[in-house]
Amino acid sequence: MAIKFGRPIEMRDTPRRPTALSSQPLDLVTRPRRNRKAEWARRLVRENVLTTDDLIWPLFVVDGHNSRTPVASMPGVDRITVDQAVRDAERAAKLNIPCIALFPYTEASLRDEHGSEALNPDNLVCQSVRAIKKEFPDIGILCDVALDPFTSHGHDGLIEDGRILNDETVAVLVRQALVQAEAGCDIIAPSDMMDGRVGAIRDALDEAGFLDVQIMAYAAKYASAFYGPFRDAIGSAKTLTGDKRTYQMDSANSDEALREVELDLAEGADMVMVKPGMPYLDIVRRVKDTFAVPTFVYQVSGEYAMIAGAANNGWIDGERAMMESLVGFKRAGADGILTYFAPVAAEKIKAES
Ligand SMILES: NCC(=O)CCC(=O)O
């Protein structure tokens, strides 16, 4: 009996069961569909799995008490007061989400040219960190370092004659990072894209004794149209003058992302991030393959809005699109995802496990 690829030829030549649409079977040795024939078989060969451990949930905090105000351009996302942020932290803890991220909506009267409110040890972010840590000390808290929620012009740095100043901005960011670490923040996440800020912040944290405070660098942050709804959420959409292209990256570049990541790691970043997510999956993959360090991706507000908005219109299945987008980040090499879908995705994961 002749053997071809481990199978007796004769067996392949035996007559098949006739069907309505019967035809000669193709002489295929490999049929990839076999491994997809049933849910148990698909589960068995699945390469990437999203778990709640992969999620960081960003929250928008606003002054006031016991209130939640919907963000119009982000269906399902609210601006919440500090007491409600504590409730969401509880929800995160119950869902086994390891970490939340805090973003403030700063009252217009508190915004100024220098973003001074960023340095107020009692600002909304610091208040939230303290309130959450008091009730839920075991949840991780990530705080952005950048001036855009606090400046009257909506930029991440200080401006002089229309130019964003690098080194002067870094000096302020260092103070902002210290104020947040003092409040109890676990991960400092510089999102400003100034040069040299990671090293300066690391030095200052170490000197102040915050040796265990981690740095997650927004290392490859692109100048993107997908940040629009976030700017609504923190109230900087109307105030932003010009664009951020002198500090955020050009979306046409890829090698440059590797140089940015390399610098931030050399300066002491513990984790790096690529942002936005879906249009930059190639960058996530290159960063992960090149550096093999904890690599995060931010599924930003515009990506969220596209999926949530289309789903609300009945144009796509929102739940499936959400899960497909999230596992796509894992497939690209991400170790974790900052996503506004975090609680809903975690609920789904929990229900299915
Ligand atoms: N520094 C944090 C962001 O800029 C978030 C952007 C977004 O979600 O669109």
Ligand SMILES: [Mg+2]
């Ligand atoms: Mg950089």
